[in-house]
Amino acid sequence: MTEATPRLxxxxxxxxxxxxxxxxxxxxxxxxxxxxxTYADGHEGWLVTGYxxxxxxxxxxxxxxxxxxxxxxxxxxxxxxxxxxxxGFFLRMDAPAHTRYRRLLTGQFTVRRMKQxxxxxxxxxxxxxxxxxxxxxxxxxxESFALPIPSLVxxxxxxxxxxxxxxxxxxxxxxxDLGSSMADIRAAVQDLYSYLHDLVTAKAKEPxxxxxxxxxxxxxxxxxxxxxxxxxxxxxxxxxxxxMLGLGTFALLTNPDQLAVVRDDPAAVExxxxxxxxxxxxxxxxxxxxxLEDVEVGGALIRAGEAVTLSIGAANRDAGRFEGGDVxxxxxxxxxHLSFGHGIHQCLGQQLARIEMRIAYPALLxxxxxxxxxxxxxxxxxxxxxxxxxxHRLPVLW
Amino acid sequence: xxxxxxxxxxIGAGMCVLTLPQVFDQSEDDGTVVVLDAEPxxxxxxxxNRAVQLCPSxxxxxxx
Numbered sequence: 530m531t532e533a534t535p536r537l538x539x540x541x542x543x544x545x546x547x548x549x550x551x552x553x554x555x556x557x558x559x560x561x562x563x564x565x566x567t568y569a570d571g572h573e574g575w576l577v578t579g580y581x582x583x584x585x586x587x588x589x590x591x592x593x594x595x596x597x598x599x600x601x602x603x604x605x606x607x608x609x610x611x612x613x614x615x616x617g618f619f620l621r622m623d624a625p626a627h628t629r630y631r632r633l634l635t636g637q638f639t640v641r642r643m644k645q646x647x648x649x650x651x652x653x654x655x656x657x658x659x660x661x662x663x664x665x666x667x668x669x670x671x672e673s674f675a676l677p678i679p680s681l682v683x684x685x686x687x688x689x690x691x692x693x694x695x696x697x698x699x700x701x702x703x704x705x706d707l708g709s710s711m712a713d714i715r716a717a718v719q720d721l722y723s724y725l726h727d728l729v730t731a732k733a734k735e736p737x738x739x740x741x742x743x744x745x746x747x748x749x750x751x752x753x754x755x756x757x758x759x760x761x762x763x764x765x766x767x768x769x770x771x772x773m774l775g776l777g778t779f780a781l782l783t784n785p786d787q788l789a790v791v792r793d794d795p796a797a798v799e800x801x802x803x804x805x806x807x808x809x810x811x812x813x814x815x816x817x818x819x820x821l822e823d824v825e826v827g828g829a830l831i832r833a834g835e836a837v838t839l840s841i842g843a844a845n846r847d848a849g850r851f852e853g854g855d856v857x858x859x860x861x862x863x864x865x866h867l868s869f870g871h872g873i874h875q876c877l878g879q880q881l882a883r884i885e886m887r888i889a890y891p892a893l894l895x896x897x898x899x900x901x902x903x904x905x906x907x908x909x910x911x912x913x914x915x916x917x918x919x920x921h922r923l924p925v926l927w
Numbered sequence: 928x929x930x931x932x933x934x935x936x937x938i939g940a941g942m943c944v945l946t947l948p949q950v951f952d953q954s955e956d957d958g959t960v961v962v963l964d965a966e967p968x969x970x971x972x973x974x975x976n977r978a979v980q981l982c983p984s985x986x987x988x989x990x991x
Contacts, residue, residue, distance in 0.1 A: 587983075588983070588984075588985060628938075631938055631939070632939075632957050632958075632959075633957075634958075635938065635939025635940075635953075635957055635958025635959065636939070636953075636954065636955060636956050636957045636958040637958075638939070638941075638958065639939065639941055639944070639953040639955075639958045640941040640944040640945055640948070640953060641944075641952075641953065864946075864977070864981060865980070865981060869940075870983070871983045872983050872984065873938050873983070873984055875938065875940045875983035875984075876940075877940075879940065879941075880941050880945070883945075
C-alpha cells in the first residue's frame, strides 16, 4: 500500500467545528479507511475510519479490550498500559470473563424495564424545568438540565445517594480529562472506588430496591467486584447522556428547522435521537483494541499484537453507509450508527439513554419555545480535551 | 422465514425488541432474547432482517 500523506503520529483530537469530527479523520477515511498510525509509545498500529471496517472490528472477538495489551493512540494516556484492572470493570474484559458480569446486569436494562422508568424520568425532567423557570434566565443548561437528569436517574437505579454527586462528578471529570496525569487518574479511581466499596458494604446490611443491593443479594460477585461494576455504571450512566443533552441542544439551537421538528412532532423524536447520536458521536477518542491473532480487515492485514483505534465519529459520517452524513437530518433513519458501539461491549445502558433523550429534548423545547443561546455560538466552551465530547457549559435564555 | 436465536451469544442489548417488539422480547432474568414468533408473516420480513443486522452479538439468524 502506498501512502499519499505521512503516517499519523497521534490520534487527532481538535475539532475545527463544534459538531464535526476532526477534519483530519475525514481526510484519512477518504484516503484509506484502515491505515497505519504511530502510537504514543512508538508502536506501529492502525487507525480505522470506515463504517464497515469499524463495525467488523467491534463485532470480532479476535480483537481484545484488555488493558495489559493496550497501546495508547495519544501521548496523554501513554502510561495507561499495564495499569491493574479495577475488579468488576467488565468494559476492559474479553469474553468469557466479560460475559459473566454482563449477564448479571442485562436483565436490569431491558427495553421493558427501561420503559417502566418513563414516568419517573418525565417527573425528574419536569422538576428540572420547573426549577429553571423559578430561577429564571439566563442559565447554564449543562448544570441545570443536561447533567442533573441522567445523574438523578442513574443514582436512583444504582442506589447511589444523589447528595454525593459533587464527589462522583469531580472524580469522573478527572478520569475523562485527557490532560489528567496518571497520578491524578489513579487517585480519582481510588477515591471513587473506595466510596462505592463503602456504599456496597452498607447495602449488605441495609438492602434497598436498587441494582447494587440486587447484586449484593445475588451473591455471585464479591464486594470488590460490585464496587467496580458500580464505578463503571455510575460514570457511564451520567457523563454520556449529559453530554448528548448539552451538545444535542446546542446542535438543535443552531439548526432551527431541525429543532422545530423535534419540538412539534412527537412521531419524529425517535429518529431524531438516533440522528443526533450519529451526527454528534460524542465518544471523542477510540475505542482502541488489540488484535489477538492476524486478521484481515478492509484489505489490510492486522497482525497479532497490533493496536487498532477506531474513530466512531468518522465511521458514523461515512457516506458509504449514511448518505450526506455530514448534514444533521433528524428525519433520516440513522439506525445502525456506532455511537453505542457494536459487538459484545455495545452499551449496556443504551435503552435508558434513548428514553432519557426522547423525553428530555422535546420537554425542554416545549417548555421554552424561545430557547436560545445567551452567548455567540463560537464562545460555547467545547470538551475537546475530554474522552467524552460535548460542551462544558451552554448559556441559554428563553 | 424461520428465526433462530442463540441465547449463548446474546448480550441483551435489546436492539431486536426495539426494532420489532411483536416478534422479539427479552428474558426477565438475564435480558437475553426470547423469540415470541419464530415464523412471522412475510410482511414483517424487512423488520426481522433489520433486527438481525442490528444485533450487536450476531445472536440472530434467519432461514428462508
